[in-house]
Amino acid sequence: MIKLMDKLSIFDELSELVILQINSCNEVVQPNSWIERRQHKDYDLWCIQEGQVEINIHENVYTASAGDVILFSPKIAYTATTQSNQCRFIYTHFHLSLGNQQQILDHFQLAGIFDHSLAVEEIRLFTETYNQYKQHIPMSEMRLKGCLTILLSKMMEQHARQNYQGNFIQQTAHQKQTKYLDKLQSVFHFVHKHLHLPIRVKELAAIAGMSEKYFIIYFKQTLGVTPGHYIYQLKMNRARELLYTKCYSIQQIANMLGYPDPYSFSKAFKKYYNVPPSEFV
Template sequence: MNHQTLLTNYLSNLQVELFMVSYNRCDTDWRDLDYTPDYSKFYFICEGEGWLKIGNEEYYPTPNQLILMPEGIKQSYSAINDRPFLKYWCHFSAKVGGINLFQILKFPHICTIDQPELIQGIFSSILTYAKSDEVYGHMMAKSKLTELLSHYIMNLDLNQISFINVPVMEKLSTILAYIDSNIEENISVQDLAQIAYMHPNYFIRFFKQQIGVPPILYITGKKIDKAKELLTCTPNTITAIAEHLGFSDLYYFSRQFKKHTGLTPTEYRKQKTVLTT
């Protein structure tokens, strides 16, 4: 399994939480040295100048740059003249299966945005929804935060994103590749635990921490994805497709299919047929 596929698996299970968001001009005494936050930050610079240190790297961000400052890393910041930053900023967490995303993946700290008005619009929406009294306000603010993180990644070369714990990633890559290659088989937790050289109970915890869902749920989802492909691209009967994917019980297959897609296999095939004719 390649780098991009594994990266997609992580990001598709990402859960974000917004803590604070604002838009303001920093004071000339804006300064804090060598602190380690337990939250991550985004800065989007609109005007002004300043200095940041993230880990061992020093930066002098300029307007239209989006800065990611991950939690758990020592940081410093300071104004450097009488024209301090005017910036949007937010504090947030990003987790996969309860694990801080930035303990799994290493991202560049700064990217230059080609469409700054788009990022300003997203930040403005986060701010509006975060202040809203509507019952959906916080949910929409989190949705916009996810969009902001997506745009950050879109503005990067994927080769700039690396895995921090390479041995774990290699093991996980082997497991996910095995699932993809054997999706028609009855894959058990014991099979996967053996590949990973782990006790099954420990393996289940490991898999859920890394991927965000238990292994059986992940395998079922992959089988349903394959069923959708076969329903769309082949004339095979639903019974034949279910059996091909290791479902001996047609009712169970149909129930799982509807749980994942909202449609029965027959409804899904009809809808796809209508869309392609």
């Protein structure tokens, strides 16, 4: 079985291409007569501050209490109600993309009710930052985006450690979505193992059992970037790590990353980091 941590590693490997955009963030108080039937075009995260919220999806009922977090995926229809006197929660509509893959989180079973005990500090930090945000304290909007990133990262971590599994998406639908990423795992492993060599897209397509043309389309639709950009990103990440050690020459690093000469490596590095490797550290 493919380890979830291996799949989630793409967020580290391609972190420079991850874009988080908060579309709206506010706090709402709902009376005990409240009922809401909706499906959103973006991701929606609720931090429950007071009372209880019941979520009905596919005729299954889930309950979130104060401190818990609810994550909704786009286009998932739900009905929300409260059985307490009232409920109060912070809601955040956001997009999270990797390259041009707008719903990359849907490759993982994250949508559901996330127990507060799994991210006590991260939830506290997000809530405190929201309170600063609604008071229009300088730089609080940037901090809010950072805290949301931290909270989502914690949810992914707990999911990878099998401490959390979202229950809003039916298993069959989740399996259909994740099979696309699963099919590329052998390609990811090959790239990691052979990063010291020139890697051709044609040989990656053969590993995936696809034609080269179809493989490029499949890869980009799944991951949001082309195979070539994925390899380039990994090589630049590795180059950065090697330069920081100050143990290797430019020639040695070029050889370790499959470049034919130091000039080719330096040109690729400067294009990515806007500075030659000789001046990076």
